[in-house]
Amino acid sequence: MARWEPNAHDRLQRAALDLYGERGFEQTTVAEIAKRAGLTERTFFRYFADKPEVLFSGAGALQEFLVEHVAEAPDSAPPIEVVASALEATAGYFNERREFSAQRQAVIDANVDLRERELIKLASLASAIAEQLRRRGVGDPAAALTAEAGIAVFKAAFERWISEPGQHDFAKLVRDALDELKAVAAGA
């Protein structure tokens, strides 16, 4: 009978990220991750389909969260503000996971396959947001352009958040990046 392992998901994720950082993603085995976490391989596969899944399991939840926020925004809000507010609302999640996020990003940046998977996740996020904007009555190309501008803002905010030690509030960085996008688009 399977023992109940308290906090197994997080222990496995922590162990995996540490090992990916120490040895490289390719060089790490699931057996090593399970061992470092004090758990079995079988437990690993109860939580994650494979090694990359440890890095990308949060992407689906993030997408749902953003889409829901876009759906619930007031009708009167301009589309870019709807998307920016949704991105700002992720700060509660990200602000608590700054070290995890930085470590995760370093692993992804070091591996071309993981970088490609990250790109695909972000493209899927942009499509889902654009689709939700269309349901709110935003036409094309505005829906697609707004969603892609939103993802560009998210990436700029995220990069600054993990690379500048003094930056702790993700929401403020989203707002700064949006202001920068507005200036850029206006031809400043």
Place this chain on the structure above:
Amino acid sequence: MARWEPNAHDRLQRAALDLYGERGFEQTTVAEIAKRAGLTERTFFRYFADKPEVLFSGAGALQEFLVEHVAEAPDSAPPIEVVASALEATAGYFNERREFSAQRQAVIDANVDLRERELIKLASLASAIAEQLRRRGVGDPAAALTAEAGIAVFKAAFERWISEPGQHDFAKLVRDALDELKAVAAGA
């Protein structure tokens, strides 16, 4: 001795696109492409490394062209105008290849691996443009945001160009998409 085959590159590309469209990308073999073009497999591999290369061989030239235009723009031009002008300048290329481009896009849209490869090419294009903007003295995040906004504009223009039968001038569609982006960013 290898015979010189006039226009072999274009004949192979034409035959490949027709077959990808008729049978699907996966179901088409290099032998079939060569046969349809009246050439040998060996000739195919003189021009293309593999089946996807038929669809993506132009991406490198497009990237070089755009980066060069960004490099040569007047110093006084705002970054978003520099990128928009470079995109408009591709119209000479695209306007002559509307049918080819539409056929190529249909093949890509129908295959998840090709869609991913296209995403990766566009991300690489955005990085190359951002890098060239930095060389012109544009800081970050403005350089990255401008390049990504430019790619969003390019995609919006391209989609309209191949999906709306009345649209023949790619440059005009780039300008329209840029105006739309400006309106979106301003919160219209």
